[in-house]
Amino acid sequence: MFPRFSKRLLSGPKLALLINRNYTLLWLGGAISLIGDTLFTMTLILWVGTLLQNQSAAPLAVSGVALAAALPALLIGPFAGVFVDRWPKLRTMRLMDALRAVLVCSLLPISEPLPLPLAVKLTIIYLVVAAVSALSQFFTPATKAILKEVVPEEQLTRASALIVGAVTFGWALGPSCAGIFYVSLGAGWAIALNVASFACSWVLIGRMRVSAAESRASAQPTSLWHVLTELREGLRFIQGQLQLRTILLTQSLFSFGWGIVSVMAFFYITQNIHVPMSLFGLLSAAPPVGGILGALLVGRAAAKVGATSVYARAFLFAGVMIVVSTVPNQVIIDLVGFTLIGIATMQAEALVGSLVLFATPEQMVGRVFSTLGTVTALSSLLATFLSGYLSSTLLQGVVIHLPTGELNATNLLLIGAGVLIFAGGLHASRQFRKRQ
Incomplete structure (x- = not known):
């Protein structure tokens, strides 16, 4: 389904492209993944808040979601950049998409009313959020680094602006929709949607074509x-x-x-x-x-x-x-x-x-x-x-x-x-x- 969609998109009028073919695929994959991420994040906050409804520990538990996402950026972020500079960018991005999809999918079983202790559910949620955030420390720099490969220098400002516009739109859309969908459909829908968004990003990024030099990994120790x-x-x-x-x-x-x-x-x-x-x-x-x-x-x-x-x-x-x-x-x-x-x-x-x-x-x-x-x-x-x-x-x-x-x-x-x-x-x- 996704390959057929990307072929149809790229065979359409040139006006459908943002700067060029590679950038259009990169932007689409990132935008779809981001919308899934924002809906997922807001739903997690609502989910955790509901699990501890009317309990004094609820604010602390909700803040734990943000803390679990922030810690990998502090602990792993600087070292991730070293590997991003060594590894092929496209392979890195696709690998991170695949791993994040598997991790998020692991939350589906506990989104159902299983007889698990609350502490176990919260621990699983925090671990998954932290692991997904850790993988994002590799994905995000790789996305920015590959811009030099797929966008002409004179178009870099426009390329960055389009990405920021997509991010802003995603964060405007996510909070407004998450509450409505969570109340009517529960947490499982946001988990499944985020998994699907990673899969879509994986397919679209795989359709990109970059130089042979970029596709080779560093041979350094x-x-x-x-x-x-x-x-x-x-x-x-x-x-x-x-x-x-x-x-x-x-x-x-x-x-x-x-x-x-x-x-x-x-x-x-x-x-x-x-x-x-x-x-x-x-x-x-x-x-x-x-x-x-x-x-x-x-x-x-x-x-x-x-x-x-x-x-x-x-x-x-x-x-x-x-x-x-x-x-x-x-x-x-x-x-x-x-x-x-x-x-x-x-x-x-x-x-x-x-x-x-x-x-x-x-x-x-x-x-x-x-x-x-x-x-x-x-x-x-x-x-x-x-x-x-x-x-x-x-x-x-x-x-x-x-x-x-x-x-x-x-x-x-x-x-x-x-x-x-x-x-x-x-x-x-x-x-x-x-x-x-």
Whole structure:
């Protein structure tokens, strides 16, 4: 079925292609897999929350899903980049798809009401999530690294923007559909759908055609010493490249700030501006909707003023808008502000891939992207912990009276997030000017 579909797609009009045949297959496989992933992740959260419904441990159990997904990025991510640089990218991606499909499929038996202890079910869920995340540490850098092979250099910005647009769409679609489908169909449907999405990605990526050089694996030894040596080489390379150093610090500040925003958004929307739960999705969808628009516009903006300028200005604008939007505690201002923040942040995120690829030789791409992913994951994880801790302890009960209204702990943390993101944009702007 899938091979016939891909043949029909590629024999159709050229307008059906995104940049070229190989990229179209890569984009389609990634987009389908991502939609499956987002629906699966949100359903897991709902599933775990339902298993512990009305129990005091429910929030901790739900956070365990996020922790199980985050830990492999911190522990495995940097080393995965070494192997991605050695291994054939297409084979790596297909192998990870196949293994992830098998792992996710193993959850199907416990999605039924089997007489298993709750602790056993949760342990299986956490182990599968962690294992799938570990495999993704190989898949994701390989996907980014192969862009240099399948996309002309002048099209890298557009290629990255299309991928970010698909990611944004997936994360906008997943949360809105997961709740409805989980209530009506249960957890098994999301597990089966995610397995099918990995299978679809496996087939589509298999239809890609790359050069013979890319299909050959490295013959170098793979001892721990060699892996650590190559990892150090990658870190030294990043340290010696102004553009990569700048991106690494800027993305770290953004991830930390955005981690705070992600944690505090629920409390801001439901408590500060008193939006009913029935309209929570509308406010939450504003940044992804803006993000899709930002991804569509970024190519034209980068061509007009330069990719580095757009990247730095986007974070400067986003930082200001987070502060401006969250201080007045007004719904209409927030709806417009969140949309503009989404446009700005996604423009910056759409440019990260191409900026890294422009500054990195092919043999280093896996290590650079893995290091970037690890550092940003750590920043986001720290922000998640610290914002929850501060809002519950040191800042609890703090209220600042202004002519525009009151600022509580949620406002103050969001203002801090905006300042951090603005600082990242300011750092990027100053560092990129040094190259000119």
